[in-house]
Amino acid sequence: MLGAMVVVTTLAWWDEQREADAALADLQSEQSVLATSLSEDLREHLTEAADAGRTDVAAADLVDTEHRIARTGELLILVKAPGDDGFHATDGRALRSSTLLAAFTQGTPTLRLTGAEAAELGLPARTSMAGLAHVDAAKLGHWGVVAVASAARERDREKRAKWRLVLGVVLASGLVLLFGGAALRRQRKGLELQRELAVANVQRERDEELQRTERVATMGTFAMGIAHEVSTPLGVIVGRAEQLATRAQGDERTTRNAQTILAQADRIQHIVRRFLDMARGGPPSLERVDPGQLVREAAGSVEHRFAKAGVKLRVDVPPNMPSIHCDRDLLGHAAINLLLNACEACQPGGHVELTARSDAERVAFVVTDDGAGISTEAAARAKEPFFTTKPEGVGTGLGLAIAAEIVKSHRGELTIGPNPGGKGTRALIEIPIAGNSGAAA
C-alpha cells in the first residue's frame, strides 16, 4: 500500500515538474520574443535619431518609450547603451548585473536568473527569465534590449499544484485505508465468527458423543443388572419345572403344564438376551487393556468440558503399568463419569487430577478435585441410584451408581470420600490385575 502511494506520488510529481519546466521554458521564450520585438522599436528610434543628425542619444530617452510595457515587480525592460557597463530600466533606474552583462557579451538569447540575481534587479527574489536582443545602430553604436520576467507566478502555481497533488494522494490513500481497513476488519470478524462456530460445532458433537456413550453405558449396565437378577429366579423355575415334569410322568396334564413353564422361561431368557445385546450394541467384550491408555482416552473425551468450565485437568500415569482385563468402553465410561463429577464440583480455576497406580494385586484409578467436597453422609450414599447433591435438572443421580455397577462387574471396587490430601473429593476405582486373577497372558 505504502509502495503504491510512493509510486503514484512520484509519477504525478514528475509529470507536474515537467509541466512546470515547460511553463518556465515558455516564459523564457516569451521574453526572447518580447526582447526581439522591442529591439525593432529601438532600432526605429535610433534610425530616426540618426536621420535627424543626433549623435548623443541617451539610453534614458529610449527607455521612456517602452515604459508602458513594463510591470513593476513582474516584468522589467532594460536597455543597454554602447560602452555602458550597466542597464537602464524603464522606470529610470540604472542597474548593474554581471550575469546579464556576461550573457550580453556572449550573445546568449535567453537566460535564467536565480532569486538573488532577480533581487539585484528589483524583482521578487524568485527565479526569473530573461530574453536578450541586440540592435546594431551603425553610427550610434551597438545597443541591447533585455526583457526580464519574474517566474514567481509560475513558481507559485507549481508549488500549489504540487501541494494539491500531495493532498490528493494523501486523501485518496486515506480513504482507501479507511474503507479497506473497515472491509478487512469485517472480513476478520467474519472469519473469527466462523472459527467460533466450528469450535462450538466440534464441542457439540463431542458432547453428543459423550451423551451417546453415557446412554449406552447406562442401558448396558441396567441390562447387565437385570440379566443377572433374572437369571437365578429363572434357573430355579426351570429346575423345579423339570423336576415336576419328571415326577408327573404318566400325568399328561401336569407334564404339559411343566413343559409350558419351561417354554415360557425360555422366552424370558431370550427377551433378556435381546435386551442385553441391544443395550450394549453388541456382545460385551473383555480385553487386555493398558491402564495408561484407558486413562488418556477418558481424559481426551472430557477435555472440552474442562476447557469450557475453566477447570484444569492433570493426568499422571507411570509408564509400564500392568494391563487389566476389562471392557474398555465400560470402564472408560466409569472414569469419564468420575471426571465429569469432579469437574462439576469445581469452580472456574479449580484443579482435577486423574492418576493411575498399581501394586502387585490391583490397579487403582484416582480422581481428586479441589472443589466443593463431600459430606460423610453424601459419601456413604453416593453410589445409590438417583442420589444427587446437584441442583434439580443438572444431575440424574445415576452417574456414580453406573460407575459403581461397572466397576463391580469387573470385580473391582469404587470408593467415594473426602480428598485425604486436602479439600475436595476423591474417587477411587480399584481393579484386580489381569495376571493376578489368573487370566492367560
Next chain:
Amino acid sequence: MNEHDRPRILVVDDQADMAAVIADALVDQGYVAFAAHSGTEAVDVLKKKRVDAVVTDLTMPTMDGLDVLRASQQLDPSRPVILMTGLGTIDSALQAFEVGAYQYLLKPFRMDALTSVLRNALARG
C-alpha cells in the same frame, strides 16, 4: 450303588432356592449333593468332606465363584469346578476358564445339561 460310591457334588449359590433346586435335581440323578450358600461355607465343606466336583455360582458377595475355584484348586487341583453365570457376566466366566474352571453354564440351564457336563468332568478325573 451305595452312597459312598456315588459322586459327591458341592453346589454353591448365595440364592438358597437355586442351590436347593440343583442339589435336588442331582440327588434325583443319583449324585450325593451338598448345598453351600456362600464362598466361605463352600471352602468349609471342601476342607471337611470329600467332594468330587464343585458347581458354583460366579457372582456372590464377599467370596465369589472365582475365589471358590481358587480355593478348590489349592486343596485339590484335579477336582473339576463348574461355574454358573448369568448373561451379564459371561466375560467373567470366560476369565474363570483361564483360571482353570472345567466348564461354565449359562443360567438358566436344563438339568440334563448340568449332568452331562458333570459326567464328562468326573470321567476325566
